[in-house]
Amino acid sequence: MLSVLSIDSLHVTYGGAVQAVRGVSMEVPDGKVVAVLGSNGAGKSTLLRTISGTLKLHRGKVDAGSVRLGDIDLVGRDPGQIVGRGVVQVPEGRRIFGRLTVEENLRAGGMGNKDKTAKAKAQDRVYEMFPVLKERSTQRGGLLSGGEQQMLAIGRALMASPKLLLLDEPSLGLAPRIIGQIGEVIAEINRQGVSVLLVEQNATMALGVADLAYVLDVGEVSLSGDARELAQTDEVQRLYLGHDGDTDQPKLQRAASGKKLSRWSA
Numbered sequence: 001m002l003s004v005l006s007i008d009s010l011h012v013t014y015g016g017a018v019q020a021v022r023g024v025s026m027e028v029p030d031g032k033v034v035a036v037l038g039s040n041g042a043g044k045s046t047l048l049r050t051i052s053g054t055l056k057l058h059r060g061k062v063d064a065g066s067v068r069l070g071d072i073d074l075v076g077r078d079p080g081q082i083v084g085r086g087v088v089q090v091p092e093g094r095r096i097f098g099r100l101t102v103e104e105n106l107r108a109g110g111m112g113n114k115d116k117t118a119k120a121k122a123q124d125r126v127y128e129m130f131p132v133l134k135e136r137s138t139q140r141g142g143l144l145s146g147g148e149q150q151m152l153a154i155g156r157a158l159m160a161s162p163k164l165l166l167l168d169e170p171s172l173g174l175a176p177r178i179i180g181q182i183g184e185v186i187a188e189i190n191r192q193g194v195s196v197l198l199v200e201q202n203a204t205m206a207l208g209v210a211d212l213a214y215v216l217d218v219g220e221v222s223l224s225g226d227a228r229e230l231a232q233t234d235e236v237q238r239l240y241l242g243h244d245g246d247t248d249q250p251k252l253q254r255a256a257s258g259k260k261l262s263r264w265s266a
């Protein structure tokens with residue numbers, strides 16, 4: 001199957017010392033949703049930074065390997081060029097512009113898009129997908145709830161008409177019900193023809209929506225394959241799909257310590 005993105009034997013370090021990604025190879029087939037799971041420090045954000053061209057801003061460097069989008073290698077390209085090629089990231093923690101209105105936030109996402117008709121169409125599509133954003137179009141982004149801000153962050157990325165959407169932990173800090181909605185939104189975006197690379201700690205949501213998945217462990221791929229099959233494996237069941245007593249909150253554990261990560265305990 002044709003891949004929209006092919007990562008081959010990627011090695012990334014920070015400050016010449018920390019080896020964050022060690023020989024990772026990964027494919028995002030055209031039109032599919034690919035999930036990347038892994039505990040804190042596994043290298044997930046580093047992978048996204050490498051793809052989006054923002055690694056330099058974090059003093060990171062690609063030591064070897066390639067990240068190919070069709071015929072071109074994205075390594076060494078500027079973030080703006082990469083967005084221009086249709087690879088758009090929704091950053092972790094949403095990072096919308098709190099003082100700008102919802103509509104202004106969306107317009108900011110479409111700034112690189114010179115085609116006015118395409119921009120208007122993209123905005124219509126975003127409002128159709130997220131009616132709440134239309135209702136709140138004149139409100140400041142900072143006044144939206146966490147879930148609505150995540151919708152806005154995704155909507156803003158869609159304004160650039162991506163062919164590959166990169167999502168960095170979209171469920172972080174959100175209530176289980178909202179996480180379910182985010183999963184549905186990702187599936188709908190994908191149905192509309194956008195390929196998705198989804199970095200997530202919430203394995204339940206990620207494996208529910210993804211076609212394929214990769215598990216990163218200390219900078220290396222430890223497991224990969226069909227998302228539904230992967231969800232059945234002992235390792236994924238044990239490490240990523242444990243459930244918390246009376247809640248449905250997925251629990252991610254570190255292999256070594258077995259401790260529950262604090263970010264999921266709130």
Ligand code: ATP
Pocket residue numbers: 014015018019020038039040041042043044045046047058059
């Ligand atoms: P998290 O979910 O905590 O963000 P992650 O899977 O995204 O984890 P990365 O943030 O990519 O993991 O981190 C991979 C490794 O690189 C870790 O050892 C981390 O400490 C290190 N690292 C990440 N960013 C930097 C940086 N800017 N400078 C130095 N080391 C870094």
